[in-house]
Amino acid sequence: MILVCDSGSTKADWKYADGVHPDGTISTMGFNPVFHKEDFIKSELTKDLLPRIDATAVNHIFFYGAGCWDSELKMVIKKPLAELFPNATIEVEHDLLGAARATCGDHPGIACILGTGSNSCSYDGTTVVDNVTNLGFMVGDEGSGSFLGKMLLRSYFYREMPAELAALFEAQFPEGKSEILNRVYNQPAPNVYLASFAHFLSDQKKHFFIENLVYKAFSEFVDRNVKKYKGHLHVPVHFIGSVAFHFSDILQVVMEERALKMGKIIKKPIDHLMEYHKGPVHTV
Incomplete structure (x- = not known):
């Protein structure tokens, strides 16, 4: 059985296939080795994933995750998976490679992630050949849900937001400045909290200010990202993630103004990743 996972910082999508029965899909919280420890990951997977799949039947796991950018961080994910799935060969890769495989397949292109965070890469059809440095939600993550959340909060508290929009914001988020800043500066996963404001943006996206x-x-x-890649005008630029998906019309305008080739816009890449790994040359 093949088990494939696409994990952001907020949510993870799992898909399994045995070649006999219809593919199955499972959703859990997201796991990012920058924020989560091995024991926590193992505990959550034991609670939310293992009851829904026969762990002994899994022989290949392909995990694509945010924050999995070096061998040490990959091991934070790989060790608990190895303990829970003793018969599986496990491949842990950065979510950028997952984005590239899901959108580009075996063809060259630029793959971008616009979800809770943001990232991008240039892909030659086999490997990621270039990646503009990602600085995380505190310094970078341009275009992401957390970035949009910060922009929204600044526009409200700096009194730049139109009055009718500010009234809607206050009705939806009555907790006020103290609680919002407490959540940002003193509580876990501030990037996920900031990204949660993207729902308000989506609801009001027809407003000129939004x-x-x-x-x-x-x-x-x-x-800052796409235009830095060699040949960016000559290959398709693909996007995955809920932010890209829900604001695709605005994204299309930005791309057209820069004469860039819009590729696929995929909300969740998990189905595309499973199809990629069902191919005989991508199984191991």
């Missing part, structure tokens, strides 16, 4: 805010965020992402 449309312009998202346009600025996407423009910054494309200019």
